[in-house]
Amino acid sequence: MDLKSPETLDFLLRRRSRPAKTLTGPAPDAETVKTLITAAARTPDHGKLEPWRFLVLERAALDRLAALAQTRGEALNHDPDKLAKIIAMFADAPLAVAVISSPKPSEKIPEMEQTLSAGAVCLALLNAALASGWGANWLTGWTAFDRPFLTEGLALEAHEFVAGFIVLGTETATPPDRPRPDTEALTTWVTA
Numbered sequence: 001m002d003l004k005s006p007e008t009l010d011f012l013l014r015r016r017s018r019p020a021k022t023l024t025g026p027a028p029d030a031e032t033v034k035t036l037i038t039a040a041a042r043t044p045d046h047g048k049l050e051p052w053r054f055l056v057l058e059r060a061a062l063d064r065l066a067a068l069a070q071t072r073g074e075a076l077n078h079d080p081d082k083l084a085k086i087i088a089m090f091a092d093a094p095l096a097v098a099v100i101s102s103p104k105p106s107e108k109i110p111e112m113e114q115t116l117s118a119g120a121v122c123l124a125l126l127n128a129a130l131a132s133g134w135g136a137n138w139l140t141g142w143t144a145f146d147r148p149f150l151t152e153g154l155a156l157e158a159h160e161f162v163a164g165f166i167v168l169g170t171e172t173a174t175p176p177d178r179p180r181p182d183t184e185a186l187t188t189w190v191t192a
Helices: 006-014 030-040 060-073 079-089 111-131 145-152
Strands: 052-057 095-101 135-139 161-171
Touching: 030 052, 030 095, 030 111, 052 060, 052 111, 060 079, 060 095, 060 135, 060 145, 095 111, 111 135, 111 161, 145 161
Parallel strands: none
Antiparallel strands: 052 095, 095 161, 135 161
16 A cells, blocks of 8 residues: 655645634534544554543533633632633634543553653644644643643543643634744764
């Protein structure tokens, strides 16, 4: 089977996340989200542990999480401007998928490797959405790691956290490209 796909490589060389604040409805429908999740779940997963899972956050859930973020952020004395951005991440999102890092006990597969797999799932979901023509952005922030927020807001287990909130919607503006890394400066060729 020939897996060569110049179109895919071209997409990856041009891909650009869409700022969440520029996304609006409509969001992808349930069938589309299922397809995007299916694509993301093809991420490398050494040991076939599936050390991640998905929470699809619809409007009512996003509104509830925005309110909880405000309550928690105020209790933690977060800067009001920074807190407003986190609240908006939930309040303004048309739809979001929380990729949950959920490491499994394993004598062979270190937890760090499982966490890296969850991060790869985030990128795969982001790229699947962008390749399908949706606007998408991968966000985290303190709500991805704050234990009371994770427990009360998302009912996560003590060993779980959010690897990423993937915000999905229709883009209202195409952002300009941003400066990209100098890969020559970041690459060392090891010849011996």
